[in-house]
Amino acid sequence: MSETRARATTERGAAATEQVMQAALRLFTRQGYFNTSIPDIVRESAVSTGSIYHRFRDKEGIARSLYDSLVERMETAFSDIESRHQSAHDRCRAVIALLFRLTEEEPELMRFMLFSRHREFIPELAPVCSSRPFVQMREMVRAGMAAGEIRTLEPIVAAASVFGGALRLIQLRLDGILDKPLPDYLEEIWACAWRSVAE
Amino acid sequence: MSETRARATTERGAAATEQVMQAALRLFTRQGYFNTSIPDIVRESAVSTGSIYHRFRDKEGIARSLYDSLVERMETAFSDIESRHQSAHDRCRAVIALLFRLTEEEPELMRFMLFSRHREFIPELAPVCSSRPFVQMREMVRAGMAAGEIRTLEPIVAAASVFGGALRLIQLRLDGILDKPLPDYLEEIWACAWRSVAE
DNA sequence: ACAAATAGAACGAATGTTCGTTCTAAGGAG
DNA sequence: CTCCTTAGAACGAACATTCGTTCTATTTGT
Numbered sequence A, B: 001m002s003e004t005r006a007r008a009t010t011e012r013g014a015a016a017t018e019q020v021m022q023a024a025l026r027l028f029t030r031q032g033y034f035n036t037s038i039p040d041i042v043r044e045s046a047v048s049t050g051s052i053y054h055r056f057r058d059k060e061g062i063a064r065s066l067y068d069s070l071v072e073r074m075e076t077a078f079s080d081i082e083s084r085h086q087s088a089h090d091r092c093r094a095v096i097a098l099l100f101r102l103t104e105e106e107p108e109l110m111r112f113m114l115f116s117r118h119r120e121f122i123p124e125l126a127p128v129c130s131s132r133p134f135v136q137m138r139e140m141v142r143a144g145m146a147a148g149e150i151r152t153l154e155p156i157v158a159a160a161s162v163f164g165g166a167l168r169l170i171q172l173r174l175d176g177i178l179d180k181p182l183p184d185y186l187e188e189i190w191a192c193a194w195r196s197v198a199e
Numbered sequence C: 001a002c003a004a005a006t007a008g009a010a011c012g013a014a015t016g017t018t019c020g021t022t023c024t025a026a027g028g029a030g
Numbered sequence D: 001c002t003c004c005t006t007a008g009a010a011c012g013a014a015c016a017t018t019c020g021t022t023c024t025a026t027t028t029g030t
Helices: A013-033 A038-045 A050-054 A061-084 A089-104 A105-115 A133-148 A155-174 A182-197 B010-032 B038-045 B049-055 B059-084 B088-105 B106-116 B132-146 B155-174 B181-197
Strands: none
Touching: A013 A038, A013 A050, A013 A061, A013 A105, A013 B181, A038 A050, A061 A089, A061 A105, A061 A133, A089 A105, A089 A155, A089 A182, A105 A155, A133 A155, A133 B106, A155 B155, A155 B181, A182 B155, A182 B181, B010 B038, B010 B049, B010 B059, B010 B106, B010 B132, B038 B049, B059 B088, B059 B106, B059 B132, B088 B106, B088 B132, B088 B155, B106 B155, B132 B155, B155 B181
16 A cells, blocks of 8 residues: 555545545645644545544645645546547547536645645646646547648647637636636637647 | 836945845746745845835835836836737737746746735735726737738637646646746747637 | 933843644544 | 453643844934
């Protein structure tokens, strides 16, 4: 079992771990990591201080577990997309559609993944942009370029161009600037994104 | 004089205020607001605790002053661009060129403006995306659409598409993923950005 | 022109609070 | 009974802020 994983042997124990992580996700994204105290997490999760420290090494450990589990979830979702679609066009579009849907269904997950400054509270972490899921996104674009679907560009520029607009919309939506749900904008933003790099 | 402004009557006093703000900008962007203590700022600025509290209401006040002064600086830079260029094409390109140059010359400024979670430490603040400079950027795009330069789209989508890729590259650069300076990518990303929305 | 007076600025040790973490005892499963 | 888990009170460190004092420059009175 991974170093960063919390213990969760019994059934009841696993439930407590889950409650803590969900409470932490809610609180971290609502008020920020540093504005969230352990007593806050105790209250929100209905798990006692002692149990929390029994399951997680420390406060940072809660954040690490969260981060790892969310990254893992993204990875498998993206791998799934890679196996279901062959072209860069379809893959990238599916990624954006997924991110849009997730933002509506689980805004806290999205906020934590994309717009938390993880490195401020998990110092040993690499920047999010170099996490597997982001690498997968760039790889989809690179493959599309090799296949002649996407015009020849600095690969990182092409990736930024394909996904930049969508990520921007996600941020605007999470900040309450957009009033319609993101999927309503999918067609338009995808047309723009693809037009920007299509061969 | 604005409520959020620190006092700075004498010449020496103004210098101290400046030192504190620069030190705070350095520390806030390097380690984050919450990982920065007043003693840290005392050390880095060579201004005493007492003086700092004489000039700023509290720690949050330092952050507010910083934010206000940086937003103001952006505002005037953007207004300048608006007056020097007429078309949306030239204006938006100039904005991106400016942001790229600023990111290289004053990465800390850029990191604080674009990628700090201000609302975690300045609760009363509106999201950055609704600050004047961002509104100005969207307005440039809207005007271009009205003038027929930019195809008819949901305006916010067009704005996200024009600036999304560039903002993404800025983030990648600040996270150390890009090794070449941003201006090297300007031509390519601008071509993509404009192609994505040009009529 | 000079001395005394005044006000603003600078200082850093002291304060009170909050927080993350530890500890000891009780609870419960097998 | 024994071991794992839960509980929440207690602890100590770290923090933002305050306060009493000292310093410095400007103004006032003679």
